[in-house]
Amino acid sequence: MQYLNANWFIQWIVDKGVPESTVILILMIPVVVTVIAFFRQIVGIKAFGIYTPAMITFAFLSIGLQPGNTILNGAKYGIFIFAVIVIVGILSRTLVKKFRLLYLPRMAIVITLVSLATLAVLVLGGSLQRTGLASVSIFPIVIMITLVEKFVATQIEKGSRIAIILSLETLVISLVAYFLITWPPLVQIVRDYPWVVVLTIFVNIFLGHWSGLRITEYFRFGKLIK
Amino acid sequence: MFFRNKTILGINARNLLYIRPNNLKSAKKLADDKLRCKRILKKAEVPVPRLIKSIKSREELENFDFNSLPNSFVLKPNFGFGGEGILVVYGRKKGRENVWVRADRSQVTEDDLRNHIKNILDGYYSRLDTPDFAFFEERIQLYKGFKPYVFRGVPDIRIIVYNHVPVMAMMRIPTEASGGTSNLHRGGIGVGIDMATGVTTTAIQYDKVIERSPNGLLLSGIKIPQWTEILKLAIKAQNISKLGYLGADIAIDRNRGPVFMELNARPGLSIQNANQEGLLLRLNRVEGLKIKTIRRGVALAQNLFGGEIEDEIENLSGKRIINSTEKIMIIGRNKREIRTEAKIDTGAGFTSIDTSLAKELGYEETLEKFNEIYQQSGGWEKLKDKNSKTREELFKKVPFLADTAIIHSSHGTSYRPVVKLKIIMDKVTIPALVTIIDREHLKFPVIIGRRNLKQFLVEVK
Numbered sequence: 001m002q003y004l005n006a007n008w009f010i011q012w013i014v015d016k017g018v019p020e021s022t023v024i025l026i027l028m029i030p031v032v033v034t035v036i037a038f039f040r041q042i043v044g045i046k047a048f049g050i051y052t053p054a055m056i057t058f059a060f061l062s063i064g065l066q067p068g069n070t071i072l073n074g075a076k077y078g079i080f081i082f083a084v085i086v087i088v089g090i091l092s093r094t095l096v097k098k099f100r101l102l103y104l105p106r107m108a109i110v111i112t113l114v115s116l117a118t119l120a121v122l123v124l125g126g127s128l129q130r131t132g133l134a135s136v137s138i139f140p141i142v143i144m145i146t147l148v149e150k151f152v153a154t155q156i157e158k159g160s161r162i163a164i165i166l167s168l169e170t171l172v173i174s175l176v177a178y179f180l181i182t183w184p185p186l187v188q189i190v191r192d193y194p195w196v197v198v199l200t201i202f203v204n205i206f207l208g209h210w211s212g213l214r215i216t217e218y219f220r221f222g223k224l225i226k
Numbered sequence: 227m228f229f230r231n232k233t234i235l236g237i238n239a240r241n242l243l244y245i246r247p248n249n250l251k252s253a254k255k256l257a258d259d260k261l262r263c264k265r266i267l268k269k270a271e272v273p274v275p276r277l278i279k280s281i282k283s284r285e286e287l288e289n290f291d292f293n294s295l296p297n298s299f300v301l302k303p304n305f306g307f308g309g310e311g312i313l314v315v316y317g318r319k320k321g322r323e324n325v326w327v328r329a330d331r332s333q334v335t336e337d338d339l340r341n342h343i344k345n346i347l348d349g350y351y352s353r354l355d356t357p358d359f360a361f362f363e364e365r366i367q368l369y370k371g372f373k374p375y376v377f378r379g380v381p382d383i384r385i386i387v388y389n390h391v392p393v394m395a396m397m398r399i400p401t402e403a404s405g406g407t408s409n410l411h412r413g414g415i416g417v418g419i420d421m422a423t424g425v426t427t428t429a430i431q432y433d434k435v436i437e438r439s440p441n442g443l444l445l446s447g448i449k450i451p452q453w454t455e456i457l458k459l460a461i462k463a464q465n466i467s468k469l470g471y472l473g474a475d476i477a478i479d480r481n482r483g484p485v486f487m488e489l490n491a492r493p494g495l496s497i498q499n500a501n502q503e504g505l506l507l508r509l510n511r512v513e514g515l516k517i518k519t520i521r522r523g524v525a526l527a528q529n530l531f532g533g534e535i536e537d538e539i540e541n542l543s544g545k546r547i548i549n550s551t552e553k554i555m556i557i558g559r560n561k562r563e564i565r566t567e568a569k570i571d572t573g574a575g576f577t578s579i580d581t582s583l584a585k586e587l588g589y590e591e592t593l594e595k596f597n598e599i600y601q602q603s604g605g606w607e608k609l610k611d612k613n614s615k616t617r618e619e620l621f622k623k624v625p626f627l628a629d630t631a632i633i634h635s636s637h638g639t640s641y642r643p644v645v646k647l648k649i650i651m652d653k654v655t656i657p658a659l660v661t662i663i664d665r666e667h668l669k670f671p672v673i674i675g676r677r678n679l680k681q682f683l684v685e686v687k
Contacts, residue, residue, distance in 0.1 A: 100341060103350045157310050159412050211243055213236040220433055221234045224504050
């Protein structure tokens with residue numbers, strides 16, 4: 001049993017009846033949000049705040065951990081569903097725009113269309129014998145559909161260009177975070193020394209005081225830097 | 227790569243070192259509340275767009291009489307940000323009740339306005355999605371001098387004020403890409419401004435340097451009117467709002483002059499690219515200074531952050547320095563004014579203007595008559611054998627013709643009509659005799675020749 005070499009702390013929680021995978025996942029949350037904070041403060045990749053990329057990461061994880069799926073499949077199907085949702089979101093928004101509706105009803109229609117499209121994707125997955133895609137559980141799907149509101153709201157506020165850029169950034173950060181938290185050595189470290197997770201607090205204190213230029217700003221202001 | 231940079235202000239440093247310690251929560255709250263800002267600024271005698279009516283609830287919306295609206299107005303969400311949710315109306319649609327027209331000629335009905343106001347009230351455009359107010363205000367009329375550069379909408383001037391000193395400024399010009407808003411991330415143009423003179427310098431679109439506006443005009447060298455007044459307003463707004471790190475947005479109304487539009491507690495950083503200079507150095511230079519009066523703040527801004535070289539040479543020689551292309555205004559018959567760009571051509575004696583320009587300036591008849599006689603008398607081939615007296619006699623009856631001229635150029639010799647008009651260049655009015663010729667295939671509709679360049683030195687780049 002893999003539990004044997006686990007840290008006493010995790011062992012203790014598991015003995016209380018909490019599944020080990022849940023414990024590891026929860027301990028990974030600080031890692032994921034720190035990755036997102038790092039990308040924002042040091043790299044300069046914004047994405048849709050902290051909540052959306054974190055959720056998308058766990059949506060990928062949920063797909064990847066499904067019986068029969070591999071880590072790579074999680075990313076593949078995740079990206080596919082993500083892309084479908086964003087594209088259908090853009091299309092249905094332009095469609096609904098013509099009716100000049102109030103915000104919430106309008107958003108409701110967009111989410112309806114996106115949901116139906118997601119359903120079609122699952123059916124498609126099934127008919128192509130991609131059972132991993134067809135049997136994706138409801139959790140990651142619901143999470144990804146809520147992405148649409150973020151996307152459409154940004155599209156209205158800041159224009160399509162920014163919305164698409166932020167979606168791609170969200171996707172990139174989520175993928176990086178996803179591959180990081182499924183990286184066996186890291187999983188092993190968290191399992192053996194769960195207290196390392198506390199270190200992320202210090203990392204974030206550093207990030208919160210960092211007043212240097214972000215990497216993207218070196219490109220943005222490139223010519224002005226002597 | 228991670229060494230502290232000393233010239234550029236990045237987002238992290240702006241938030242951590244400038245906004246957080248200098249812009250207190252209460253001041254930020256005021257900046258976000260447009261109606262309150264308007265009231266407080268107005269009380270301090272800062273000119274603001276006139277409030278037409280505010281709508282604070284659905285009930286007020288039901289009771290509002292849309293007939294009472296003027297022909298043109300702006301509808302805004304009170305807690306809106308980044309220019310979102312702003313609806314600009316230019317006039318009423320003729321013959322239809324309560325239908326207005328927007329800048330892109332699309333129509334807005336009373337129902338559209340109601341819907342938009344409902345969305346605003348629901349908090350859709352407010353920063354935190356909280357319920358909001360909507361208000362109608364006076365629309366700023368485009369200042370004539372900016373007209374050639376603007377696709378639609380009104381440019382505004384953004385000034386960063388820190389420690390009571392305006393440190394950097396830019397003009398934001400709406401473009402077709404930005405849909406008439408002056409938002410830089412939507413594709414508006416940002417043009418840097420020399421702090422001493424209020425004359426534009428370098429320009430950017432999407433953070434990339436550009437030289438000309440989409441319709442081909444040079445973006446440098448535009449003179450912002452009432453510049454010191456604008457600087458004063460910006461400092462005054464900082465004193466009133468208590469925003470230690472302020473982005474002041476000021477527009478220029480055709481009739482009213484500078485009008486204060488908005489306080490911004492989190493001004494963007496692209497202004498550095500527009501000016502091709504970092505903010506951090508400038509901020510450091512005014513750090514810790516004790517500035518007691520608005521006048522002192524203006525003087526410091528102009529002395530510290532203005533380019534002085536040109537002024538110095540101008541003072542030495544008594545001549546004005548111009549570039550090889552300059553913006554000019556031509557005044558023709560009946561005070562008809564045309565703004566355009568001219569090439570300064572020291573190789574030419576006469577100043578020449580394009581035929582279509584001459585027509586617009588009121589010389590259509592002159593040209594017609596001149597050409598008629600020119601054709602009748604057999605063109606230059608025949609005319610060149612006559613002496614100047616007889617030629618003068620021939621064209622005597624052409625209206626508003628001042629003279630005729632024989633011009634030898636690389637294209638051969640031509641015989642042209644000459645008219646008298648006024649040219650305003652670099653703030654100097656020059657009475658000029660100009661020849662009229664078809665310049666349609668050429669880049670500039672006007673060349674200024676030696677005869678009219680006596681008061682200038684031409685800088686060749």
